[in-house]
Amino acid sequence: MKPLDISQLFDRFGEAMYRYLTVKLGSPDDAEDVLQEVFCRLVKYSFRLRLVHDLRAFAFRIARNEASRFLQRKIHGEQAAQPAAGFAESLRRSYSGPDGLSEQAVAAALTRIPDEQREVIILRIFEGLSFREIAAVSGQSINTVASRFRYGIEKMRTLMEGGK
């Protein structure tokens, strides 16, 4: 069995994972560091990757785990981690909206919803993962993921209307 080529892996998931990590970590530099770790792991598992049913979900799960490890190291390190501190800027760097006002409104609303809801919305709408894939990435049930999405959208709507 031939291992999967690292270059092919990057072409398939590299940029999407970079955007996801940038938004999750709030820093493009941190995202690039973590992405390198993710690819180290993917290469390490390269022989087994052929057996993985949903490679995209698997790759995103590794990215999520690596991001969590990175944040934990940062918390235990000298600087306290604030993953969403640069969220608005990271979102603007990763995704372009129809206009500047929309970008600002969406970024402001996304910043104010809980992390787990924001993650589901980003993976579902911006990266096009199915609820099943997001469930595999986050280790939650499909129902939980779908609920988080609904609550997140509802909260964003409220926030964008100017409510609390």
Next chain:
Amino acid sequence: MKHERYVEELLERFSPRPSPPGLKERTIQAAEQKIRERRLLTPGWKWIFATSLVLLALSILANWRISAVEQNHLSALLNLSGEKALSPEKQADEEATELLANLPDLDAASKKFLLRVFLDEERAAAQSGQSARRFTEEIHEY
């Protein structure tokens, strides 16, 4: 009031921006570099590991060979023990002396008779090629 669908539609209008130039090359290069650094068996270690394995195999072989030779020597020593087979007279004399030491009150005639019995037994045993029946073999505990 904005409908929920409005928010989803607005989010769907967002599109991914291109990633910074050279990201792919940098990521792959760095990942490969990290894998090389973390590899347990670097070429140098591979040689050390292989040499150690060969030395270990040689030492096991040598140990086995030395043990075998030593075993042969010991066997040879045990089979060809220094003491030669005693003559029936000498054997009988030794056995009688051993027994008589425990029987100090025996008279001279009985001693002589006992010695003769032992001598006859040893001679018979020497002729049949079997070891003589030892006195001790006749001791039973009830």
